[in-house]
Amino acid sequence: xxxxxxxxxxxxxxxxxxxxxxxxxxxxxxxxxxxxxxxxxxxxxxxxxxxxxxxxxxxxxxxxxxxxxxxxxxxxxxxxxxxxxxxxxxxxxxxxxxxxxxxxxxxxxxxxxxxxxxxxxxxxxxxxxxxxxxxxxxxxxxxxxxxxxxxxxxxxxxxxxxxxxxxxxxxxxxxxxxxxxxxxxxxxxxxxxxxxxxxxxxxxxxxxxxxxxxxxxxxxxxxxxxxxxxx
Numbered sequence: 001x002x003x004x005x006x007x008x009x010x011x012x013x014x015x016x017x018x019x020x021x022x023x024x025x026x027x028x029x030x031x032x033x034x035x036x037x038x039x040x041x042x043x044x045x046x047x048x049x050x051x052x053x054x055x056x057x058x059x060x061x062x063x064x065x066x067x068x069x070x071x072x073x074x075x076x077x078x079x080x081x082x083x084x085x086x087x088x089x090x091x092x093x094x095x096x097x098x099x100x101x102x103x104x105x106x107x108x109x110x111x112x113x114x115x116x117x118x119x120x121x122x123x124x125x126x127x128x129x130x131x132x133x134x135x136x137x138x139x140x141x142x143x144x145x146x147x148x149x150x151x152x153x154x155x156x157x158x159x160x161x162x163x164x165x166x167x168x169x170x171x172x173x174x175x176x177x178x179x180x181x182x183x184x185x186x187x188x189x190x191x192x193x194x195x196x197x198x199x200x201x202x203x204x205x206x207x208x209x210x211x212x213x214x215x216x217x218x219x220x221x222x223x224x225x226x227x228x229x230x231x
Contacts, residue, residue, distance in 0.1 A: 110163055112211070126206075201216040
């Protein structure tokens with residue numbers, strides 16, 4: 001019997017949204033004849049013109065910056081590079097807001113499960129990560145490692161190694177787009193608020209309060225999302 005050729009074809013992956021938006025921004029630059037060193041319209045205007053969210057636009061602009069097409073200048077705007085590279089938006093994995101959306105859904109439930117299952121030793125491990133974050137608040141690299149340890153310690157507290165693997169996957173997808181976004185848009189207010197946020201999550205888990213742990217984790221990740229996406 002002859003195989004159906006349509007069914008045997010390998011499905012084509014959908015392009016990531018930030019790449020689609022980035023291509024539209026590049027087309028706009030060409031259509032509007034915005035030259036090297038010139039400023040793009042303000043984010044709010046661009047988002048309205050392209051009918052996309054500010055979050056999607058920011059991901060696209062960061063991708064274009066990584067591709068050498070534009071330069072994002074904090075407090076000033078976005079400019080076409082003086083010597084723009086050939087338009088090629090790098091594929092860097094899931095966008096930061098995709099990862100944050102997944103984390104809000106998954107890690108909130110992981111925190112609730114941890115609140116039910118955590119042993120004294122598991123709570124101690126989460127506490128050590130929180131104290132490490134507080135000690136190394138001014139050391140960005142050590143603070144980020146402690147942040148990772150915190151979220152993994154919560155996953156381990158569930159007793160489910162598959163959930164630990166999921167959190168590791170999500171953390172490992174904080175790639176170049178994420179770090180550029182954080183560099184441009186993370187505020188000191190967010191860095192300071194992360195410490196009490198983590199304490200609230202810890203306290204709810206230690207109190208074996210699943211609803212409280214779920215709410216505290218979701219609130220924390222919503223705060224991160226708002227900071228990175230707001231104007």
